[in-house]
Amino acid sequence: MYRLFFNLAGRKPVAVGKTRYIYEHPDNPDWLIKVHRSMIPHQNIGIFKTWYARMEDRFVYMTGYLRELAVYLDSRYGAPDGIIKHIAPIGGLVDTDLGIGLVVSAVRDRSGKLAPTLGQLINNGQIDEQRYQKLMLFLDIILTSKLVLGDLNLENVVLEQLEDGTEEFVLIDGLGERTFIPIQIFSKRIRHKRKLKFVQRVMDRLKAAKVIPLEQQPGF
Structure with missing residues (x-):
């Protein structure tokens, strides 16, 4: 065997x-x-x-x-x-x-190291306008997804960087419901509310870090 x-x-x-x-x-x-x-x-x-x-x-x-x-x-x-x-x-x-x-x-950056987390990128001032737009698209996809994402945080989202220069935000953890009673599975409203809370937390961090273009922040 x-x-x-x-x-x-x-x-x-x-x-x-x-x-x-x-x-x-x-x-x-x-x-x-x-x-x-x-x-x-x-x-x-x-x-x-x-x-x-x-x-x-x-x-x-x-x-x-x-x-x-x-x-x-x-x-x-x-x-x-x-x-x-x-x-x-x-x-x-x-x-x-x-x-x-x-x-x-293993999601990596161009140098072969593990890809930087969203939290690291914001803290290091590495969210430029192009990455900002990709991030907004990623957050919108999270909100419209039917999947249960129970542990969304800035360390579970990383920026994959391919050799051809392509970059995409990727979720490396947080799938499924972490609570004993899986209320997100049964309630679409609660599921959306949890995701919206994460999106707002990201937007607050971007605002605190003075990431541009803040005047164009979408109204999630």
């Missing part, structure tokens, strides 16, 4: 999220591997608190993979959603010495 298995324990993660570690794929630089980051405390915190921490950790572990895969599959079902090209492709699941890993596309 053929089994694909990767050793990651001795490697340094290229990024650390709230719930997962991200590693370079050992065999292919075009991919990354996300593995669960345990939320269970090492110190003794009592029987009940330990039990609760384990339950919470298992919930995050299970939903972390399932919600992302479910929304990714949903984006390919029926009429193609316009946001498809703005979601980093998922390659599947693999076994690692750190547990199950989710294989995702």
Whole structure:
């Protein structure tokens, strides 16, 4: 029986999220591997608190993979959603010495480094007029998408830079509902409200950073 298995324990993660570690794929630089980051405390915190921490950790572990895969599959079902090209492709699941890993596309800049996040671009004054217009289009696509995007933030959006000079904003995480009760799945109004809140947060950051052309900001 053929089994694909990767050793990651001795490697340094290229990024650390709230719930997962991200590693370079050992065999292919075009991919990354996300593995669960345990939320269970090492110190003794009592029987009940330990039990609760384990339950919470298992919930995050299970939903972390399932919600992302479910929304990714949903984006390919029926009429193609316009946001498809703005979601980093998922390659599947693999076994690692750190547990199950989710294989995702490595979105990079022209130099081959991991692509800068939207937060980094705004903080470093790297949103010019052309990128501003691309960002506005990206935000509009998010608002009109039917998909559930439960964890939208400025670090989950990156700017892919191809060798031919093409740039696109890409969502690298945040697919699916993170809450125990998946209200966004059942309520289009709440789903839109959450997305609108993220868009407004982006616009507020752009305004605070004095990004041009502010006088042309759209009324989302």
